[in-house]
Amino acid sequence: xxxxxDLGGRKGFGAIExxxxxxxxxxxxxxxxxxxxxxxSAPGDWxxxxxxxxxxxxxxxxxxxxxxxxxWLQTYAAMMVNSGVATVEELSTGKMKAAVTGLRPPMAPxxxxxxxxxxxxxxxxxxxxxxxxVGDTVRTQSHGAPGHTRLPAYARGRRGxxxxxHGAHVLPDSKAHGGNRAEPLYTVGFDAAELWPDAEDxxxxxxxxxxxxYLERG
Amino acid sequence: MTEHDSKTVQKIHEELxxxxxxxxxxRVKALESLLIEKNMVDPKTVxxxxxxxxxxxxxxxxxxxxxxxxxxxxxxxRLLQDGSAAIAELGFDGAHLTVVENTVDTHNLIVCTLCSCxxxxxxxxxxxxxxxxxxxxxxxxxPRGVLAEFGVDLGDNVAVRVWDSTAELRYLVLPQRPxxxxxxxxxxxxxxxTRNAMIGTERDLTGRMKETG
Numbered sequence: 001x002x003x004x005x006d007l008g009g010r011k012g013f014g015a016i017e018x019x020x021x022x023x024x025x026x027x028x029x030x031x032x033x034x035x036x037x038x039x040x041s042a043p044g045d046w047x048x049x050x051x052x053x054x055x056x057x058x059x060x061x062x063x064x065x066x067x068x069x070x071x072w073l074q075t076y077a078a079m080m081v082n083s084g085v086a087t088v089e090e091l092s093t094g095k096m097k098a099a100v101t102g103l104r105p106p107m108a109p110x111x112x113x114x115x116x117x118x119x120x121x122x123x124x125x126x127x128x129x130x131x132x133x134v135g136d137t138v139r140t141q142s143h144g145a146p147g148h149t150r151l152p153a154y155a156r157g158r159r160g161x162x163x164x165x166h167g168a169h170v171l172p173d174s175k176a177h178g179g180n181r182a183e184p185l186y187t188v189g190f191d192a193a194e195l196w197p198d199a200e201d202x203x204x205x206x207x208x209x210x211x212x213x214y215l216e217r218g
Numbered sequence: 219m220t221e222h223d224s225k226t227v228q229k230i231h232e233e234l235x236x237x238x239x240x241x242x243x244x245r246v247k248a249l250e251s252l253l254i255e256k257n258m259v260d261p262k263t264v265x266x267x268x269x270x271x272x273x274x275x276x277x278x279x280x281x282x283x284x285x286x287x288x289x290x291x292x293x294x295x296r297l298l299q300d301g302s303a304a305i306a307e308l309g310f311d312g313a314h315l316t317v318v319e320n321t322v323d324t325h326n327l328i329v330c331t332l333c334s335c336x337x338x339x340x341x342x343x344x345x346x347x348x349x350x351x352x353x354x355x356x357x358x359x360x361p362r363g364v365l366a367e368f369g370v371d372l373g374d375n376v377a378v379r380v381w382d383s384t385a386e387l388r389y390l391v392l393p394q395r396p397x398x399x400x401x402x403x404x405x406x407x408x409x410x411x412t413r414n415a416m417i418g419t420e421r422d423l424t425g426r427m428k429e430t431g
Contacts, residue, residue, distance in 0.1 A: 001224065008331030008382065009359040013352040018368050022413060024272045024343040029243040034271060034343070035264035036250055041257075045220040048386075052333050057228045059235060068334070068349045070242040073249060077238065078230045083220040086252060088230075092237045094248030096255040106259050112266040116275070119313035119339060122386040147224055150384045152331050154358065166314075169385060178222040185385055192378075200362050203377035209385035 001053075002144050002153065004060035009154040009196065033069040037076065038115070041106040043083045048120075049176035053148035054079050124182035126168040131184070131212055136162045138188060139218035140210065148176035151214045155206075158195060159218045160188040163207060171211050184212045276342035277413035279310055280390060283340060284416065285407035287317075288395040301390065305340065312339040312388065318381060319392040320421065325372055326379045327365070327418035328389045329357035335383035337390045341413060348417065358382055368419040391416050396424040406430055 007013075025031040055063075055075040063071065080086040085100045107115065132138060142157035150172045164187040174181035189207050192199035239245050253259035283305055287294040297304040301315035315337060318326040330336065331354050336344040347353050356364050361378045365371075372378070381389045393415040399407060410430045414420035 005332060007351050007354040008329075010351070010355040013355045016347050016352045016356070016364065016367050017350070018347065018419075020346055022277075022345065024276065025268075026346070027243070029246040031268045031272070032250060032264060033246050035267040036246070036253065036259055038267040039259050039263040040253060041259070043220055045222075050220070050222055053222075053224065054227050055333065057224060058231055062235065064351055067242060068346065070245070073242065073245050074231065074234060074238075077234050077245075077249065078227050079220075081230045081234070082223075082227050085256070085258070088233050088237050090252050091234065091248060092239065094251035096252060100256045100258065103258060106253075106257060107263045108260060109262040109266045112263060112270060116267075116270050117311045119311050121313050123314070150332060152382065152384065154331070166385075166387065172385075176222065178220070185387075187387075196359050198359075200360070201378070204361065204380070205377070206358050206380040206382060208382045209387050211385075 001056060001147055001149070003056045004063045005056045006153045008152045030067070030069040033072050037072060038112075039107050040076075041103045043085060043103065045178065046079060046083070047175050049148060049170075049172040050178075051075060051079065052172070053176040054082075056148065122170045123166070124168045124170060126182050126184075128184075130165055130186075132162045132165075132186060132215065132217075134162050134164065137218040138162060138186075138215040140188075140214055141216070145173055147173065149173045149214075151210060152208070154195060155190060155208055155210075158190055160190040160194070160208075163187040163189045166209070169211070171213070173211075173213075186210055186212070186215070188215070271343055275339065277411075277416065278408065279342070280337070280340045280413070280416045281408040281411035282404075283308060283310065283317075283390070284392055284411045285404045287392055288399075288407055289404055294392075297392070310340055312337065314387045315340065315390060316387055317390050317392050318379065320394050320418075322394075323375050323377060324379060325365075325370075325376050325418065325421060326381065326389075326391045327357060327361050328381050328383065328391060329354060330383040331355070331358055332382075332384060335386075335388065337388040337416075339388070340390055341416060345413070365419065365421075368414065370419070370421045372421070391418040393421070393423060396422070396427060398424070398427060 169185040192204040301317040334349040
């Protein structure tokens with residue numbers, strides 16, 4: 001969707017706060033929120049893509065101004081209400097009105113040891129062979145998507161070169177909306193001059209990971 | 219069953235905006251209390267995850283990977299070929315990790331313009347600036363300006379490769395090994411490597427050699 005989250009290349013955001021203290025968390029509530037997200041027993045039809053999409057749907061002013069983990073809170077609260085596991089009133093008061101049924105028990109502390117070494121995989125086996133090979137010239141689709149997508153606006157309708165193939169991966173555009181489609185995933189390299197009218201150096205390049213349906217032969 | 223409908227969630231966001239407690243700390247407290255009461259979260263598990271991210275998983279993990287790559291050329295080859303498999307040899311798990319190497323004429327920079335994807339399994343929690351609009355908007359369009367703000371002067375002969383993390387592949391930059399560290403042991407080399415060097419917002423680690431006793 002054409003949301004405020006799609007920030008690549010937008011102008012006017014100014015200087016980066018490079019002097020930030022190097023710590024895992026700046027506030028105790030940030031650590032709690034991060035921990036909750038790892039510990040929660042979530043409905044089985046949630047996914048990382050649905051989470052990202054729900055974060056994209058935050059009010060644009062909130063998206064740019066509220067602290068990062070506060071946005072996670074807002075996103076989880078919205079996902080809970082949407083899935084019927086909590087109400088706005090319960091989330092406002094912190095007090096349960098109705099119990100939830102049908103969820104797995106929450107992760108126990110002793111399960112963290114194994115869980116921290118186990119990362120989800122997103123590659124899938126599919127029958128269809130990849131349409132493009134390393135070295136092929138491709139052009140990205142020129143229009144945006146109505147829902148969730150991982151083709152940033154700055155890279156729409158641009159010519160690039162296939163740099164690598166990664167087999168098939170879960171397609172976020174499908175998964176975020178309850179589907180399960182997987183497609184070949186590629187690394188596509190774009191010359192800076194192809195992307196930006198004010199590119200600084202002709203040798204610079206931006207590499208993106210893009211799914212097959214984002215691409216056509218260029 | 220979850221309806222994955224954008225308009226519905228947008229409306230819920232609006233409603234939450236005007237009803238949740240006023241401060242983030244209070245909002246998180248209300249959420250955690252509710253999740254405990256609904257048996258969706260064990261607070262001791264939350265504590266355990268915070269310990270993991272505060273004490274165990276952080277830039278020192280990435281530093282160990284880089285130090286090994288500097289010392290063992292065969293490991294380095296495997297690391298650049300298949301990052302996930304190579305770091306598993308050192309006991310780290312990073313599904314879909316790709317390692318990109320800085321050289322005399324190439325500099326790599328990692329960003330996620332669409333959200334905040336970061337190589338968490340080897341670098342821990344990302345800095346705030348990595349997740350904020352200024353870095354995310356500028357890293358792909360003005361990488362040399364961004365690097366200058368971090369104090370990196372690339373000179374005339376270096377091309378920039380920006381990696382926008384649009385999928386579940388995660389990137390780690392393999393920085394250049396400073397001259398004069400030839401006889402350093404692995405643990406000292408690992409301490410030389412900074413978080414920013416592995417994101418790509420630092421390039422030359424020579425200046426840190428004195429600090430790394």
